Amino acid sequence: MTSLEVRAEVEAFVYREARLADEFELDAWEELLTDDFHYWVPAGRLEGDPAEQLSYLNDNRTRVATRIRQLKTGKRLAQLPMSPMRRVVSNVEVLGETDDEIEVAANFVLYELAAQSSHELRVWPGHVRYRLRRRDNGLAMAAKWVELVTAERGLRNLTFLI
Amino acid sequence: MGIDYPDLVRGDRVHSSLLHDDEAFADEMDRIFVRGWVFAAHESEIKEPGDWVTRRLGNESVIVVRDQDGAVNVLANRCSHRGTALCWEHRGHSSSFRCTYHAWTFGLDGGVRSIPFPSGYDKNTEDLGLDVAGAIESYRGFVFVNLDGSAGPLSDHLGEAGYALIDRLCDLSPSGEVDLSKGWIAHRVQSNWKLWPESDSDGYHVGFVHASMSATTDTYYDDVAIGGEAVSSSRALDYGRGHIELDFRPSFQSELAWLGTTREKVQGYCDALEARVGKARADQMLWDGPPHAFLFPNLFLGELVIAIVEPLGPGEMIHRHTSLQFEGVDDRFNQRLLRQTEAAVGPASFITSDDAITAERIQSGIGGTERRWAEGGRGWIDLSRGQHRETRDEQGVLAGDLSDETTNRGFWRRYLEVMVERAPA
Numbered sequence: 001m002t003s004l005e006v007r008a009e010v011e012a013f014v015y016r017e018a019r020l021a022d023e024f025e026l027d028a029w030e031e032l033l034t035d036d037f038h039y040w041v042p043a044g045r046l047e048g049d050p051a052e053q054l055s056y057l058n059d060n061r062t063r064v065a066t067r068i069r070q071l072k073t074g075k076r077l078a079q080l081p082m083s084p085m086r087r088v089v090s091n092v093e094v095l096g097e098t099d100d101e102i103e104v105a106a107n108f109v110l111y112e113l114a115a116q117s118s119h120e121l122r123v124w125p126g127h128v129r130y131r132l133r134r135r136d137n138g139l140a141m142a143a144k145w146v147e148l149v150t151a152e153r154g155l156r157n158l159t160f161l162i
Numbered sequence: 163m164g165i166d167y168p169d170l171v172r173g174d175r176v177h178s179s180l181l182h183d184d185e186a187f188a189d190e191m192d193r194i195f196v197r198g199w200v201f202a203a204h205e206s207e208i209k210e211p212g213d214w215v216t217r218r219l220g221n222e223s224v225i226v227v228r229d230q231d232g233a234v235n236v237l238a239n240r241c242s243h244r245g246t247a248l249c250w251e252h253r254g255h256s257s258s259f260r261c262t263y264h265a266w267t268f269g270l271d272g273g274v275r276s277i278p279f280p281s282g283y284d285k286n287t288e289d290l291g292l293d294v295a296g297a298i299e300s301y302r303g304f305v306f307v308n309l310d311g312s313a314g315p316l317s318d319h320l321g322e323a324g325y326a327l328i329d330r331l332c333d334l335s336p337s338g339e340v341d342l343s344k345g346w347i348a349h350r351v352q353s354n355w356k357l358w359p360e361s362d363s364d365g366y367h368v369g370f371v372h373a374s375m376s377a378t379t380d381t382y383y384d385d386v387a388i389g390g391e392a393v394s395s396s397r398a399l400d401y402g403r404g405h406i407e408l409d410f411r412p413s414f415q416s417e418l419a420w421l422g423t424t425r426e427k428v429q430g431y432c433d434a435l436e437a438r439v440g441k442a443r444a445d446q447m448l449w450d451g452p453p454h455a456f457l458f459p460n461l462f463l464g465e466l467v468i469a470i471v472e473p474l475g476p477g478e479m480i481h482r483h484t485s486l487q488f489e490g491v492d493d494r495f496n497q498r499l500l501r502q503t504e505a506a507v508g509p510a511s512f513i514t515s516d517d518a519i520t521a522e523r524i525q526s527g528i529g530g531t532e533r534r535w536a537e538g539g540r541g542w543i544d545l546s547r548g549q550h551r552e553t554r555d556e557q558g559v560l561a562g563d564l565s566d567e568t569t570n571r572g573f574w575r576r577y578l579e580v581m582v583e584r585a586p587a
Contacts, residue, residue, distance in 0.1 A: 041510060043347050052493075054344040054485050054500050057510040066378055070512055075374040077516040117522030118352045152252065154348025154480055157518050158509040 002094040010104050011092050013132060013139045018089050018108070021161035024082045026068045029161060034133055034142045037061045041162060046129060046147045056151070056158060071159075078116060078159040085112040085160060089128075101142065104130040112160065122156050125149040164585065165189060170536055171578040173571070174546035177536045178528035181354040187476040193584035194459050194577075195220025196309045199319040201461035201470060202226055202236060204342035205303040207253070212270065215253045218472055219309060224295070225249055225259070226305060229270045236295035236307050237272040243290070252346070259292075268292050301325060302332045303339065304461075320457070323401030323559070327455045331463055334452055336434035336490035342468055344500065349481040349509050353521035355460075355473035358481055359573045361517045362464060362471075363406045363456045365398050365564035366547065371520050375512045382419040386410035387564060396564035398548070404458025404576025406569035411450045420451030420465060422502065431491045452486070456569070458576050466499050467507045477525050481514065483507045545570045 013032075020029040039059040040050050050058050059067060070076050087110035096103040110124040131143035146162050148155070165186055170177035180186045194200075200219055203226040207215050214227035216239055223239040225248065239247050241261040248259045248268070258275050260267045267275040272292035280287055296311015306316050313319060320328075332340050351358075361367070369376070369388040376384055386396050387410065395412040410420070418424060425432050425448070436444040455463045462469035462483075469483040485503035487496045507514045531541035548566025555561065562568035 043345060051497055052500075054347060055504055056347065056508060058501065058504050063505070066512070070374045070378040073374040073377045075377060077371060077374070078519045114522075116519050117526060120352065154350045154482075155509040156350050156352075157515045159515045 002097065006097065006102065007092075007094060009139065010094055010102060010132065013141075014089055014092055014104065014106055014130065017130075017141065017144075018087050022086050022110075024071070024079075024160070026071055026161075030065070030068055032141045033061065033064065034135075034140045035061055037064060037141060038143045038145075039064050040143070040145045041148065041158070042145075042151065044151050046127075046145050056148075056155065057162075076159070078157050081115050083112045083115055083160050085110060087111070087124075095129075100134045102130075102132045102134075102139070104132060106130070110162065114156070120156075124162065126162075165533065167578055167581040167585075170533065171574050171581075173575075174549055175542045175544050176574050177533065178531045178541045178543050179533040179535070181356060181528050182476045182525065182531070183533065184476055187354075187473070189581060191220040191473065193581055195473070196222070197584045198313050198459065198580055199297075199299075199306050199308045199316055200459060201304060201457065202298075202307040203234075203305045204340075204468075205234060205300060205305060206339075206341040206343045208234065209343070210255070212255045212257050213253075214249065214256065214270075216249050216251070217470075218474075219307060220473065222309065223247065224307070224309075227270050234298060234300060234305055235271055236298050236305075236309075237268075238293035240293070241266055242268075242274075242292050243277075248292075266290075302328055303342075304328055319403065321401065321403050321405065322557075324403065324405050324457055327405065327407065327453045327457065327463055330450075331452045331486070333439065334435070334447055335488040336431065336438055337488070338438065339489045341487040341489055342484050344485050344487060346470070346482045346484045347508050348472075349483070349507075349514065349518060351479055351481060351518045351521055352477055353479060353518075353525040354476060355471050355479040356573075356577070357521040357524055358462070358471045358479065359404075359406075359456050359459070360570050361521060362462045362469070363398075363408055363454075363569040363573070364567075365396065365408045365569070366567065367517075367520070371516050372513055374516070379512070382414065382422065385415045385419065386413040394564050398562045398564055398566050398568040400560040400568050400572030400575075402558060402560075402572070402576075404573055405455065406572040407453055407455035408564060408569065410454060414449055414451065417445070417448045418451075421498070423498070428495060428498075431488070431495050434490050456573070458573065464507065467503050469507065477529070481507075481518070545574065 041057040042055045087108050089106050089108045091107040093105045095105050106128050112122045114120045126148040129145040132139045133142045202217050208228040211228050211230045214225050217224050225237045225239045227235050229235050243266050246261050246263045258267050265278050269275050272294045274291050277287050295307045295309050297308040299306050299316035397409040399407040399409050452465045453463050454465050460471045466486045467483050472480040472482055485500050505512050535541040545567045548562040552560050552562045
């Protein structure tokens with residue numbers, strides 16, 4: 001049984017992470033990551049070994065740093081201007097706890113405006129699994145795995161932090 | 163009165179109405195995707211009898227299936243009774259196809275297996291099989307289809323250059339065989355499909371559209387594609403028949419630059435390649451890398467990536483890609499290819515996401531142009547860059563500087579040929 005404190009701590013982390021991503025607070029978002037962070041958006045379900053699959057996104061810590069650097073160049077056409085977007089995160093569940101890690105699941109819906117080209121409103125429904133790790137100043141994110149409802153149908157540009 | 167294509171596709175410019183016009187789109191789906199050869203699938207996707215994948219070729223959904231005897235069949239994904247789609251997943255395995263509406267059942271060759279309560283028909287039910295492709299030819303696993311069977315042999319379409327480009331790709335595999343069975347990822351873009359043969363083979367934009375990628379990572383594109391005529395000795399090539407290449411080979415600064423690595427890191431691969439083709443040839447191939455080429459009308463040989471251009475409507479398309487995988491290498495090597503593909507191509511990639519936004523901006527820009535403006539000089543797209551300095555070699559290959567629009571003109575020249583040749587009488 002998850003304590004109310006842990007639950008509150010996890011929810012606060014998840015909501016903050018969502019807000020930083022929505023607002024392109026890239027440095028603050030990157031500070032949430034552990035050195036072994038893994039970021040994964042598969043082409044289908046969250047199944048199998050990511051290393052063996054062709055995914056939309058499969059970033060180790062180095063590659064996610066590159067992703068953030070690219071967004072910060074001011075020349076990233078796909079995010080010029082950056083997408084106005086907001087996500088709602090809900091159904092937060094603590095799936096498991098060890099001394100230093102917490103496994104968390106949640107659902108989300110993200111609304112994005114393609115302000116760079118067609119001004120289409122793009123809707124991104126999905127499920128997210130976090131692996132959160134305790135460190136001195138609170139929780140950090142060791143993994144964020146995102147399963148999109150639309151994964152098998154194909155996606156528009158996914159050039160923000162999902 | 164149909165569209166006057168020669169009036170809208172000139173040697174040095176193209177009218178932008180062709181990028182959003184409904185009638186042009188309908189003409190293209192018929193003249194290019196039904197009456198011409200198109201790429202459909204790779205045999206490695208359907209290794210065993212009964213393995214199938216679905217594909218959209220122009221406006222038609224088809225099933226590409228391995229038959230019991232090993233042959234590849236291409237069947238309309240549409241029950242011959244009332245039109246119900248037979249398969250609704252991307253891939254699968256079955257010994258027959260059964261319609262969920264009235265249980266009509268078809269063999270892997272599209273022939274009728276059974277129809278419930280057959281006494282209700284006074285015709286020969288054996289004649290009620292699925293529509294099948296008129297012509298199918300495979301080369302080194304690449305399956306090409308001509309739906310109506312009227313386009314002549316595949317060799318007329320590919321020409322020597324088309325085969326040679328596929329050879330250059332497959333020969334890089336130590337076994338000589340490539341595997342494309344990791345699944346295809348769909349990048350949905352709000353643009354006309356013809357913007358992608360152009361984008362995928364445009365050498366002029368790289369330093370601009372991809373400036374953020376270049377500023378962020380050490381990439382070989384800095385050597386082979388950025389800086390244009392001042393820096394790069396790469397070439398834009400038009401082989402004819404709409405087959406075009408950005409030839410980076412003259413510009414690589416080291417062997418295996420195209421793989422972003424050095425020999426020590428992939429020694430096993432290099433040794434295996436050398437064992438098959440010999441040291442001299444392997445050394446050359448390891449410098450040259452795979453082609454960056456587009457085969458008319460829908461197949462992109464994008465170095466380590468293979469992509470299909472899939473039209474959905476005048477302003478909607480899918481750029482569908484997979485990662486090249488080699489046979490005869492260790493898992494780590496193929497994983498390197500997967501990671502490189504993820505970085506380069508697709509919705510969340512560092513490169514083609516910026517091409518997608520560019521294509522969508524073009525679509526926004528040209529969305530209101532009209533065919534009748536052509537005469538008054540409005541709405542044209544200029545493709546004349548480098549036309550004055552192109553050279554033609556003894557094989558007839560046109561070559562320009564990497565930043566010249568030789569490739570773009572090559573695509574449109576073939577487009578015009580087929581739109582005229584295959585116009586209804």
